[in-house]
Amino acid sequence: MKILYYDCFCGISGDMNLAALLDLGVSKEYLIEELLKLNLDSEYEIKIKKDVKLGITGTRVDVIMNSQSINKVEDLHEHNDDHHVHNHIHQSSEHHAHEHCNHVNIITNTHDHHHRNLKDIEDIINLSDLKDNVKKLSLHMFMKVAEAEAKVHGKTLYEVHFHEVGAIDSIIDIVGAAICLDYLQVDKIIASPVQLGGGFVKCAHGIIPIPAPATVEILKDIPINIGRVPFETTTPTGAAILAANVEEFTEKIGFSIKKVAYGIGHRDLEIPNVLRVYLGEKESFQK
Numbered sequence: 001m002k003i004l005y006y007d008c009f010c011g012i013s014g015d016m017n018l019a020a021l022l023d024l025g026v027s028k029e030y031l032i033e034e035l036l037k038l039n040l041d042s043e044y045e046i047k048i049k050k051d052v053k054l055g056i057t058g059t060r061v062d063v064i065m066n067s068q069s070i071n072k073v074e075d076l077h078e079h080n081d082d083h084h085v086h087n088h089i090h091q092s093s094e095h096h097a098h099e100h101c102n103h104v105n106i107i108t109n110t111h112d113h114h115h116r117n118l119k120d121i122e123d124i125i126n127l128s129d130l131k132d133n134v135k136k137l138s139l140h141m142f143m144k145v146a147e148a149e150a151k152v153h154g155k156t157l158y159e160v161h162f163h164e165v166g167a168i169d170s171i172i173d174i175v176g177a178a179i180c181l182d183y184l185q186v187d188k189i190i191a192s193p194v195q196l197g198g199g200f201v202k203c204a205h206g207i208i209p210i211p212a213p214a215t216v217e218i219l220k221d222i223p224i225n226i227g228r229v230p231f232e233t234t235t236p237t238g239a240a241i242l243a244a245n246v247e248e249f250t251e252k253i254g255f256s257i258k259k260v261a262y263g264i265g266h267r268d269l270e271i272p273n274v275l276r277v278y279l280g281e282k283e284s285f286q287k
Helices: 014-024 028-038 083-091 095-101 118-126 132-153 164-184 213-218 236-245
Strands: 002-007 044-053 056-065 104-106 115-117 160-163 188-191 200-203 206-209 256-264 274-281
Touching: 002 164, 014 028, 014 056, 014 164, 014 236, 014 256, 014 274, 028 044, 028 164, 044 164, 044 256, 056 164, 115 118, 118 132, 118 160, 118 164, 132 160, 132 164, 132 213, 132 236, 164 236, 213 236
Parallel strands: 002 188, 056 256
Antiparallel strands: 002 274, 044 056, 104 160, 115 160, 200 206, 256 274
16 A cells, blocks of 8 residues: 655645655656646746755755746745735745735725636636546635635635635646645545644734634544644644645654655744655455
């Protein structure tokens, strides 16, 4: 039995997940080629490189948005619940301090063409030439995020709008995750309890706690840890990747580790800002 294990001692975000799975052996060329099937390549560029965090070598993923020439830094799209703070967030050197304020917008103006809603994203995925399994996995993860954001904001699923740049970022992270998981063809996905971080942060709504409400909503019934560092370590996209794909959450490693890989995050913390993943094998006994 082939097993993928997520060791989330410093949480998980969409870009860290992509980086970790690439570091584990997913073909960079394959991922980029498959993402082209979304027909959104005019809106972004993806950069993949080796990096080091507190002495740990791994892979780092950055996405440069062609529309605004901004670097994606640890899931900037993750919590955009107020479009009024969007522009200054991207211009700020303290991106991470505002992450949870930068994921979705609740838009009442239906003529605002700068935003995509869940239906738009579903159409992008469904109309692509991606494999059926990749489409299914992608839509399942997106639904986890949308359901949580809708509940937190008291809106319906299709009233939750994703900012244009954020939507591209979200699509790359989520569809990229689906492409990588489909590529690996593992029999079971397991994860450790998930570190969410802690502290408080100021955004347009005032001072709100970390973990963000949507992250907690997505991770209901999943074992979590909080407060290891006073920052956000798990984003809604990262939480959705786990909630949609992990079959079991445990700290026990009941399999032989064949490969270890690291997805490098973008923040400097007291602990390594990395996502560690194992590829393992476990004998299947049949009676």
